[in-house]
Amino acid sequence: MTLVIDGLRKRFGEVLALDGVSFAVHPGEVFGFLGANGAGKTTTMRIVLGLMKADEGSVSWNGEPARSWPRRTWGYMPEERGLYLRMPVIDQLVHFAALYGVPRRKAREEALAWLERFRIADLADRRAETLSKGNQQKVQYVATMLQDPDVLLMDEPFVGLDPVNVALLKSAFLELRDAGKTLVFSTHQLEQAEALCDSVAIIDHGRIVASGSTRDVRRSTGRQAVRIATSSDDGLDWLAALPECTVTRRGRDYTELRVAAGLDPQVILRGALDRGEEVLRFEVTDPSLEDVFVERVGALDPGEEATLSAVGARA
Amino acid sequence: MSTASNIATIARREYLVRVRTRSFVLGTALLVIGVLVIAFLPLIVRQLDRVNPTKIAVVASEPGLAQTAAGTLSGVLNAPTGTGIPDPGAPPDFVISVVPDVAAGRRAVVDGTYGALLSLERQASGQLAFTLYTNEPSTGRTAALTRQAATAMAVADRLDTLGVKAADQTALFAPAEFAVTWPDPAKTDPTRDVAGAMGQDMLAFGMTILIFMIVIMYGNWIAMSVVEEKSSRVMEVVLNAATPLQLLAGKVFGVGAVACTQYAAVVLGGGAALLLQGTVAQLVLGTGGGAVDLPQGLTPALLLAFGVYGLLGFLLYATLFAAAGSLVSRQEDVNAAVMPLTLLSTAGYMIGVYAAMGLIDIRAGWVVGLTMVPFLAPFMMLGRISIGAALPWEIVLSLVLLVAMLAVALWVAARIYAVGVLLYGSRPGARVVWRLLREGM
Numbered sequence: 001m002t003l004v005i006d007g008l009r010k011r012f013g014e015v016l017a018l019d020g021v022s023f024a025v026h027p028g029e030v031f032g033f034l035g036a037n038g039a040g041k042t043t044t045m046r047i048v049l050g051l052m053k054a055d056e057g058s059v060s061w062n063g064e065p066a067r068s069w070p071r072r073t074w075g076y077m078p079e080e081r082g083l084y085l086r087m088p089v090i091d092q093l094v095h096f097a098a099l100y101g102v103p104r105r106k107a108r109e110e111a112l113a114w115l116e117r118f119r120i121a122d123l124a125d126r127r128a129e130t131l132s133k134g135n136q137q138k139v140q141y142v143a144t145m146l147q148d149p150d151v152l153l154m155d156e157p158f159v160g161l162d163p164v165n166v167a168l169l170k171s172a173f174l175e176l177r178d179a180g181k182t183l184v185f186s187t188h189q190l191e192q193a194e195a196l197c198d199s200v201a202i203i204d205h206g207r208i209v210a211s212g213s214t215r216d217v218r219r220s221t222g223r224q225a226v227r228i229a230t231s232s233d234d235g236l237d238w239l240a241a242l243p244e245c246t247v248t249r250r251g252r253d254y255t256e257l258r259v260a261a262g263l264d265p266q267v268i269l270r271g272a273l274d275r276g277e278e279v280l281r282f283e284v285t286d287p288s289l290e291d292v293f294v295e296r297v298g299a300l301d302p303g304e305e306a307t308l309s310a311v312g313a314r315a
Numbered sequence: 316m317s318t319a320s321n322i323a324t325i326a327r328r329e330y331l332v333r334v335r336t337r338s339f340v341l342g343t344a345l346l347v348i349g350v351l352v353i354a355f356l357p358l359i360v361r362q363l364d365r366v367n368p369t370k371i372a373v374v375a376s377e378p379g380l381a382q383t384a385a386g387t388l389s390g391v392l393n394a395p396t397g398t399g400i401p402d403p404g405a406p407p408d409f410v411i412s413v414v415p416d417v418a419a420g421r422r423a424v425v426d427g428t429y430g431a432l433l434s435l436e437r438q439a440s441g442q443l444a445f446t447l448y449t450n451e452p453s454t455g456r457t458a459a460l461t462r463q464a465a466t467a468m469a470v471a472d473r474l475d476t477l478g479v480k481a482a483d484q485t486a487l488f489a490p491a492e493f494a495v496t497w498p499d500p501a502k503t504d505p506t507r508d509v510a511g512a513m514g515q516d517m518l519a520f521g522m523t524i525l526i527f528m529i530v531i532m533y534g535n536w537i538a539m540s541v542v543e544e545k546s547s548r549v550m551e552v553v554l555n556a557a558t559p560l561q562l563l564a565g566k567v568f569g570v571g572a573v574a575c576t577q578y579a580a581v582v583l584g585g586g587a588a589l590l591l592q593g594t595v596a597q598l599v600l601g602t603g604g605g606a607v608d609l610p611q612g613l614t615p616a617l618l619l620a621f622g623v624y625g626l627l628g629f630l631l632y633a634t635l636f637a638a639a640g641s642l643v644s645r646q647e648d649v650n651a652a653v654m655p656l657t658l659l660s661t662a663g664y665m666i667g668v669y670a671a672m673g674l675i676d677i678r679a680g681w682v683v684g685l686t687m688v689p690f691l692a693p694f695m696m697l698g699r700i701s702i703g704a705a706l707p708w709e710i711v712l713s714l715v716l717l718v719a720m721l722a723v724a725l726w727v728a729a730r731i732y733a734v735g736v737l738l739y740g741s742r743p744g745a746r747v748v749w750r751l752l753r754e755g756m
Contacts, residue, residue, distance in 0.1 A: 051554050051737060071556055082552035084544075087332060098324045099556035143552070 001027035008057035019206040032197035033186040041186035075149030085129035097146040114142040134165040154185040218286040222261035229254040229281035325565025347584040354588035375435040391464035519701035538640030559733035628693025638728035641735030663691035671698030689720035
């Protein structure tokens with residue numbers, strides 16, 4: 001039960017949107033698909049779902065071509081609210097479930113139970129456009145639960161949600177994973193991915209630049225991060241002389257260093273002790289996903305507008 | 316899920332969402348009220364006429380002449396027109412009375428006691444001269460009918476002078492036999508009379524307007540709803556569950572069912588009004604109400620043709636309207652996207668209506684040729700069928716072409732739709748559409 005994406009290429013007119021995208025997602029895994037806006041995340045998802053055809057490459061699930069599986073296998077939550085804005089919440093939940101063959105009566109009962117669980121049962125008869133973004137996202141999620149897909153693809157599920165709703169959705173995702181479902185979500189919020197994902201792939205300009213288990217990807221640079229705190233404020237100035245070290249964060253609590261592959265981090269600890277410093281904290285860790293991302297792709301520009309969804313703009 | 320059940324589910328949503336809106340309920344109610352008013356209009360007009368007959372005064376320079384003139388005038392003004400509903404028991408439209416002098420009569424017209432004053436004077440030549448004093452338009456019905464009556468009076472007066480007896484004069488003025496019939500000797504049925512032919516023209520005219528309204532109104536509605544789904548991105552969720560063709564078909568059938576519902580309400584309202592008209596007439600007008608006939612020329616064949624051409628025309632345009640709507644992503648751009656379809660249907664409608672009204676020759680070769688064009692046939696065939704100008708093979712051929720074009724349109728629309736619904740950003744030009752058609756997604 002593995003989702004294998006193999007060598008996807010897709011061209012929109014002049015622009016090569018996907019240039020040989022390959023990765024695999026294992027069952028019972030939360031998979032993070034990371035990239036800047038316009039990197040190719042949505043296009044890849046649309047191809048996996050069969051909403052779009054790839055120029056080259058293939059998608060398979062459990063060894064069989066993705067399109068040979070029933071539509072109910074695939075669940076999808078688009079980034080923007082995928083709801084009928086002028087339709088009451090309960091009506092559209094029943095409608096979507098009916099499209100996947102769920103009997104209307106059963107769908108209604110289950111939908112009400114889910115809305116109850118997400119504490120929005122009182123909104124069942126309200127039109128979707130009157131709901132907050134967070135509540136709309138919950139309704140979308142309930143629609144997916146009624147469908148009960150084996151693979152759930154989500155495009156930026158956490159964008160615009162408050163911390164309470166983020167936590168609620170996260171726990172729901174983990175519950176699904178524990179039930180053996182495969183979850184793939186795209187995001188450019190790297191802390192979310194680090195906290196939630198078993199595996200990740202980083203995509204940039206239509207190419208996968210890193211992929212694998214979250215731990216392996218974090219270690220893939222060969223560098224390590226060191227967090228060190230000493231009793232005196234200027235006790236670490238000597239580190240600037242070490243060419244293998246770069247100070248990435250100089251904080252009040254601790255200083256964070258990026259240490260190149262050739263240097264043993266213990267050298268830093270020893271150096272500090274030799275200079276008579278009192279070491280309050282010393283921690284060797286893998287770089288964060290953000291560090292890896294910045295190194296592989298460059299800094300994320302949060303102001304970048306979503307351009308990838310615009311096929312027409314690219315054509 | 317199976318194609319049929321997905322189409323049914325989508326059609327069900329499209330239908331319920333629309334018929335539950337306040338605008339649909341209000342719009343349908345207004346349409347039904349409009350139809351009822353039109354159906355009862357003859358009754359209402361008669362009721363108003365009965366209450367307010369037009370009073371006309373007559374004055375003449377010779378004694379006795381005024382009495383004769385009043386009689387002739389009453390006969391001409393109150394003669395049955397042929398197009399109206401025969402109503403022997405009803406009071407006359409015009410009441411004629413004789414007044415002693417012109418000055419008093421003119422004052423009475425000014426103050427509204429009379430609608431008009433007709434004055435007769437014998438000129439030196441011996442001929443009668445007529446003057447009508449009225450505030451009504453000189454080309455109005457009263458003036459026109461009075462002019463007719465004046466001519467009759469003048470002729471009668473000249474015949475009197477020539478010594479023709481009154482009884483012979485009646486025979487002289489008796490109307491001649493006059494018939495209108497088909498030029499083709501093989502064609503004998505239906506028998507043709509002026510009122511019937513006029514009713515048929517009006518029926519075909521009305522049905523053509525109805526088909527055009529359904530195409531334009533509901534076509535735009537479909538295009539709008541496609542764009543609405545696109546702009547809220549719900550399209551992507553739906554497309555994960557259903558194929559573009561299912562979505563397209565469900566939308567067309569659902570909105571088509573809405574159109575049927577609305578027009579069923581109108582037809583039922585109108586039918587009930589027609590059937591009840593006699594009863595209501597009795598109640599309002601008393602025993603003299605009289606029965607009301609169904610419109611002449613409303614044959615089952617014409618109704619069937621209306622249903623078939625209306626349905627096929629709607630399906631053809633609706634699929635293309637949906638495809639056009641799928642090409643744009645903002646409501647503001649919908650009008651531009653559906654412009655070619657609007658122009659095409661308007662052209663067919665204009666030619667069809669002009670032909671049905673007799674403004675252009677419905678038998679002309681180019682009109683017959685155009686009725687074979689699938690996009691124009693729904694607006695043009697009814698006019699020809701209603702007057703019996705369409706040959707059976709012409710009807711069959713136009714239907715075959717219409718069905719064939721519908722199949723092509725479905726294929727084209729599904730292809731455009733499949734790509735268009737995920738197309739965001741600027742409106743694609745003709746070249747992009749062509750590329751989409753050739754290559755698919």
